[in-house]
Amino acid sequence: xxxxxxxxSLAIAAVLLLTACSEAPPAVVITEVPAASEGGPDRVARIxxxxxxxxxxxxxxxxxxxxxWYVQPYLQNPFTTIGADATWSASIHLGREYAAxxxxxxxxxxxxxxxxxxxxxxxxxxxxxxxxxxxxARRARTVDFSGYEWTARQIPSDRGGTNEYDPDNVRVxxxxxxxxxxxxxxxxxxxxxxxxxxxxxxxxxAFSVRDTGPIDPAAILTLYTYDEDVAVEHFxxxxxxxxxxxxxxxxxxxxxxQPGSVVGNVAGFVVPPGLVTxxxxxxxxxxxxxxxxxxxxxxxxxRVEHEFTVGVPSSGDERVRMALYYRRDSPLxxxxxxxxxxxxxxxxP
Numbered sequence: 001x002x003x004x005x006x007x008x009s010l011a012i013a014a015v016l017l018l019t020a021c022s023e024a025p026p027a028v029v030i031t032e033v034p035a036a037s038e039g040g041p042d043r044v045a046r047i048x049x050x051x052x053x054x055x056x057x058x059x060x061x062x063x064x065x066x067x068x069w070y071v072q073p074y075l076q077n078p079f080t081t082i083g084a085d086a087t088w089s090a091s092i093h094l095g096r097e098y099a100a101x102x103x104x105x106x107x108x109x110x111x112x113x114x115x116x117x118x119x120x121x122x123x124x125x126x127x128x129x130x131x132x133x134x135x136x137a138r139r140a141r142t143v144d145f146s147g148y149e150w151t152a153r154q155i156p157s158d159r160g161g162t163n164e165y166d167p168d169n170v171r172v173x174x175x176x177x178x179x180x181x182x183x184x185x186x187x188x189x190x191x192x193x194x195x196x197x198x199x200x201x202x203x204x205x206a207f208s209v210r211d212t213g214p215i216d217p218a219a220i221l222t223l224y225t226y227d228e229d230v231a232v233e234h235f236x237x238x239x240x241x242x243x244x245x246x247x248x249x250x251x252x253x254x255x256x257x258q259p260g261s262v263v264g265n266v267a268g269f270v271v272p273p274g275l276v277t278x279x280x281x282x283x284x285x286x287x288x289x290x291x292x293x294x295x296x297x298x299x300x301x302x303r304v305e306h307e308f309t310v311g312v313p314s315s316g317d318e319r320v321r322m323a324l325y326y327r328r329d330s331p332l333x334x335x336x337x338x339x340x341x342x343x344x345x346x347x348x349p
Contacts, residue, residue, distance in 0.1 A: 026053035036131025037094035048089035064095030153193035161328025166190035180324035191325035218330035233313035234258035255289035
């Protein structure tokens with residue numbers, strides 16, 4: 001009888017334990033943390049963890065942070081299965097930080113995130129950790145152009161698709177002109193971007209750009225403002241893009257207020273041949289984009305312009321940026337190194 005009672009007590013205790021576990025709030029923990037690194041497509045490591053309170057069909061979505069949060073291990077394969085013992089493991093590209101999201105069936109992860117979501121809806125729980133060790137900080141490379149200091153981008157971005165950036169794709173020649181290039185090195189295409197080291201605020205921004213008629217259809221030139229510290233007002237992004245849809249097409253441009261998906265936030269135009277000056281005049285509640293032949297942002301033959309008065313961001317900690325990047329949705333890669341030359345940048349308060 002004593003043995004029977006003992007067995008019954010153990011059975012009841014097991015049921016109570018299982019009940020307590022099933023009622024525990026959902027949680028995810030990262031137990032094996034990869035090293036901290038600047039990231040990139042070539043280096044991967046193992047990451048692992050466990051979950052609590054997961055249901056059948058729940059899965060893990062991983063992100064690594066290198067500038068932005070990038071879904072892991074690949075956009076085409078973004079889900080990690082949870083084992084019967086409530087543990088999970090996967091390979092992940094290196095970054096400075098790592099995140100694991102416990103999600104319900106139906107969650108569709110984006111390719112990149114500026115910031116991690118809060119738990120809610122299909123996102124049940126989140127774990128976030130820094131990579132182990134100290135990632136060697138990349139030494140910033142700066143160039144002097146048109147009397148201003150600019151920093152060459154080194155970390156990836158999702159502009160044009162996931163792109164890597166190489167500071168060697170940025171140079172200033174003996175005449176003071178800025179050269180940006182998209183270049184293939186060791187089988188990988190890398191892009192170029194520079195950002196101004198300080199905020200200028202309201203005023204006129206002018207970029208004198210040499211002939212972009214021959215620009216490769218797989219590349220896009222973007223001249224824009226961007227505030228990476230806050231997501232309000234769509235990062236204060238106002239941009240001018242230059243591209244060609246095909247090798248036979250004329251070079252076209254777009255003036256854009258973000259979000260570009262809003263009707264009325266995009267205005268297209270044909271880019272004139274030869275040296276052209278693109279400008280934007282930014283005032284509180286108003287921005288006027290213009291494109292004019294020659295070196296001066298003034299009225300002249302072939303000038304086009306467009307004014308926005310709705311959705312114009314206020315000034316904050318935005319910086320001017322110039323980027324030439326590989327358009328990853330292009331059906332063909334660039335035919336060779338792509339280069340754009342910017343003769344001069346000017347600012348008028």
